[in-house]
Amino acid sequence: MSKISLKDVRKTYGGDIEVIKGVSLDIDDGELVVLVGPSGCGKSTLLRMIAGLEAITSGEIAIGDRVVNRLEPSDRDIAMVFQNYALYPHMSVRQNLAYGLKNRNVPKAEIDQRIQSAARSLEIEPFLDRKPRQLSGGQRQRVAMGRAIVREPAAFLFDEPLSNLDAKLRVQMRVEIKRLQRSLATTSVYVTHDQMEAMTLADKLVVLNGGRIEQMGSPIDLYEKPATTFVASFIGSPSMNLIKVNAESGITMPSNISAAAGSMTIGIRPEDLHLADAEQAGSFGAKVRVQAVELVGAESYVYGALTDGQTIIFRVAGRSNFALDRECHVQADPDKLHLFAPDGKRIDPN
Template sequence: MARIELKDVRKVYGGNIEAIKGVSLDIEDGEMIVLVGPSGCGKSTLLRMVAGLEGISSGEVTIADKRVNELEPAERDIAMVFQNYALYPHMTVRQNLAYGLKNRNTPKDEIDRRITEAARALEIEPFLARKPRQLSGGQRQRVAMGRAIVRKPSAFLFDEPLSNLDAKLRVQMRVEIRRLQRSLATTSIYVTHDQMEAMTLADRLVVLNAGRIEQVGTPIELYEKPETTFVATFIGSPSMNLMKLGNGAGWKMSPEARLPNNAATIGIRPEDIVIANGNAPGPVRAEVQVAAVELVGAESYVHALTADGSPVVFRVPGRSAIQIGETMALTADAARFHLFDAAGKRV
């Protein structure tokens, strides 16, 4: 296990294209950090810089208090799990698991012991004699994880390892990854663009945007107190509704809301919007027309448009009787507002 530190790390391509713009981050021993953000935000590049697969233009990366900027990947005592499994097709599962250990001159009885432990933990014991082509996608990913586990590295690095799996298997595998990471207590960095995956796996989330860190915190901290409008709309599904202040044709505010003078945008989570009863004005109110209703099991997501064409999403329990084209009034409690200034920063 090891602590990982990034100090003002930058990555520049071609002399002027800055992909990583001064990232600093402390990852504690045994912590599971998830890097999340949209495509092109720099999360995989940052992970590869920690792994040694990408050079560092400036700044410093340390693993277990040791500067690793100039070290080759094999010298960093990390194990990486890739999106495409990266298994040797001509080797059996057992041979794939043993390969890295043999290269390190690990004694045979120790190799056998580690393979047995990893295979039992990952439930791949029946497949040890098979080749990768004889396995399902989920089984291959378990083997890829096993190859990392038997190394007993200082840190695990995961680069979108579940993106090739179907939805049901992704849920099963992320539960398995979290269980294993907790039991092994190995420092881990996990990259994903799936915010649900990020929320369920992370001890702390790192939200990246255009090569910079937008916010770092526990999943619940980022959900309940997003520091920017970017985080507010990226974390949570459906995403937060944002509206500009003013009494225009869309949302209307009543004086009782008493919002700070520097508040320029209000954010409201879909679960905090309710259908208005009667003519009570409420602190914020909108007349909307329903555009779509999504039934997702225990609740429905209603997509609507305000009078000025602004979209709004809210939740209703169970199977909703709301019809497309229906008009209604919505309201929300000011105590549940998220307020942001003109620059998109939390007030």
């Protein structure tokens, strides 16, 4: 059993600088939870507290059935994968994988079996006798993961492990991490600032903001029903359009929400906006002047300005031939709108 539980965990520096502000979180056995948020939100600090690399100020952290607040990192039965690989440069891949097991007096036959099994899973068997300097960045990250796997820990902790890789390798490695985590069924906590990485990897997504949990749930739940404008703007690429409706914006609103629109922020995903020749009754509509077009392959994102200068983004299929400064009209169905109160919290129509 390797459930991880955090109860009202706090971290304060210098007596009055609180960076983790009462985080409570349950991570189920075998679940992959991703902590995501902007720089300075507390995600890496929280991970280091779970690992025991950072002392907690108050609260409780349990791994399995043990409260680990006062346990050393080596006694917590966790394995951590860092962004800088942390491999011993003078050792071969095989020696790097074996090092932690030898320190725990694991029998040699078992060490060899664990290394072969991990190397086979990670496809690094041909590199076992090479030194880290003879490997590519992606191969070194596989070795770092292999060193965690051979430990057979209660939990894996990943601290932005893919941030040093190029874009193509990041995609390849996050698929590999997801596959391995599912096959090993080991409880995992993964930290990243990359919301695309978070969306594709997570069983449960936890968005942190200023040392607090802003929202948590499945990736699709957070994408389709963001609880706040912060989550709406952070999850999704490009992010959700957040529009302040006023007399100068040139926006038409569905009649059922138009009366209150002045005090709300309206959210619309770029893919939920479509071009229209004429205004359709009951829809959200806006006149847009094209400012930039971003081609991303099979589709394009058009960046435009409303009449009051607010930016709005919408998606069109294929290679767009939109001319700059062209005026067009975009619309969205009422059920695609997200409504947020002045304090940034979501308003559900019913």
